[in-house]
Amino acid sequence: MEPIWIVLIVVGALALIILLWYIATMNGLRQLEVKVNEAESGIDVALTKRFDVLSKMVDTVKGYTKHEQETFINVVKWRNNLPEELTIEQKEEFMQKMDAVQSGINVVVEQYPELKAEKVFSNxxxxxxxxxxxxxxxRRLYNANVSRLNSRIVTFPISIVASKIGMQKKEFFEAEVKKRADVDISF
Amino acid sequence: MDTVLEPLNKKKKVSEIIMALGGVTLVGGVLLFISGNTFIVMIIGAIVLFIGLGYFNHVGTLFKSKVLKKHLEEKIENCVYNPKKGLNKHEIMNTEFLKRPDRIKSEDYLSGELDGVKFVSSDVVLKERRVTHTSKGTRTRYVTYFHGRVFRFDFNKDFKGSVQVLESYRPKSRRNFEKVSLESVDFNDTYKTYATDDHTAFYILTPHFMESLMALEKKHPGNLGFSFLDSHLHVAIHNRRSSFSIRPFTKLDKDLLTRFDEDLNIIYDIVDDLKLNKDIFKEEE
Structure with a gap:
């Protein structure tokens, strides 16, 4: 076999290997991105459930205090003014506003211990x-997936594939860290 | 208690003397046989040793039924202890990470309630058949791949699917398990986590829970496996030990019961460390 053919075969084989690696890496990143999105929708489901339960709780305590009901109505108004699909930042804000409502309910429960005795409220x-x-x-699942994706995106040579397909680092859901801080609930 | 232990210790001593006599005779018999003499002494030695072992096991059973049972009943609520019974094959396979055995030995069944948490457990020995084909024919032998204790606890969280946290086992189930990486690098190094739904894995394995599982691993050396399924926690610890076995040439006394109490510690640790006794997650009936 002539040397030119050997060179061509080697170059072709290398190109094929690089192409296959590129496709496999791209698929891996896409799959990880799907996992991040799935985890994010898990946050949405959990936030919605929390919102539902919280609205029932507010309904139960409304006989005891008007303040929590008003706060909650403000949260509902704020939520209605936002688009259907919330950004991570908006989700964090949503969570913090619900934290504030919940803290208010807890204060009410402390003031009116008889609430605890109500079966509906206890449930x-x-x-x-x-x-x-x-x-x-x-939240933890989402952050774990984001962490995996982000660390891959910045690792060479995967970073080349990531930039070619326009994949960018994802935001962490950090509401837990801020949860303990005072939440601004002004509207 | 001494009035019960004293006659047992006497019987145990007799069994040990018989075993020692049998052992010495057997060794002497073997030496005689090797040097070209009769094999009768060897056979007699083996028979005496066998009788001694049988009597020793009988003393062990008497100790378990007369002393240990009462001791356990004092410590565990609604305690059921049966030295001759154990978890059945179906219950052991419910862990979904222990391999189906070809031979099974299960004894020292213990069930009851600790801090309101129901549990069942037993010592388990699982063996698999290995067949080797050689020029001289086929050789079959049974190899032990699990020797330890298997538990099932009530679990206080309602969850979907199944999660397994395993030191070196692999899931043995048709469920669609996926490997899950949790945030703790140390935890992922110690245990491999498999789940049918990664959200459930994160739901069950809270940071505190992961720390507790790590603490359990440090406190109880052996190969540990945890399986969360149908509101139950299945635990298997492969430590090559039988929990309540008496040893030859060791006196039956309160110290021995203290040693058995240490074996029970894993049950307390699982209930306390994993907070199985906290029923805060379940809906009220």
Missing amino acids: LQHSISDVEEHLQAS
Whole structure:
């Protein structure tokens, strides 16, 4: 075989290997992105569930205080003015506003211990604990997937594929960190 | 208690003397046989040793039924202890990470309630058949791949699907398991996590729960496996030990019961460390 053919075969084989690697890496990144999106929709589901349970709780405590009902109505108004698809930042804000409502409800419960004795309210308290557990799980799952995706995107040579397909680093859902801080609930 | 232990210790001593006599005779018999003498002494030695072992096991059973049972009943609510019974094959396979055995030995069944958490458990030995084909024919032998204790606890969270946290096992189930990486690098190094739904894995394995599983691994050396399925937690610890076995030439006394209490610690640790006793997640009936 002539040397030119050997060179051509080697170059062709190398090109094929690079092409296959490119496709495999691209698919891997896309799959990871799908996982991030799935995890984000998990956050949406958990936020919606929390919103639902919280609205029932507000309904139950409305006989005890008007303030929490007004705060909650403000949250509903704020939410209605936002687009259907929320950004991570808006989701964090949504979560913090619900935290504020929840804190208010907890204060009401402390002031009116008889609330705890109400079966409906007690069931809702169990529900909200469970919903929050699910929300935390969704948040952690989302952040774990984002962390994996982000670290891949910046790793050479995967970073080349990522920039070619226009994939960018994703935002972390960091509401948990801010949760303990005072939440601004002015509208 | 001493009035019960004293006669047992006497019987145990007799069994040990018989075993020692049998052992010495057997060794002497083997030496005689090798040097070209009769094999009768060897056979007699083996028979005496066998009788001694049988009697020793009988003393062990008497100790379990007369002393240990009462001791466990004092410590565990609604305690059921049966030294001759164990978890059945179906219950062991419910862990979904232990391989289907060709031979199974299950004993020292213990069930009850600790801090309101129901559990069942037993010592389990699982063996698989290995067939080797050689020029001289086929050789079949049974190899132990699990020797330890298997537990099933009530679990306080309702969840979808199944999650397995395994030190070195692999899921043995037709479920569509996927490997899940959690945030803790140390946890991922110690355990491999498999789940039918990654959200459920994150839901069950909270950071505190992961820390507790790591602590359990440090406290109880052995190969640990945890399976969360149908509101139950299945635990298997492969530590090559039988929990409540008496040893030859060791006195039956309160110290021995203290040693058995240490074996029970894993049950307390699982209930306490994993907060199985906190029923805050379940809806009220």
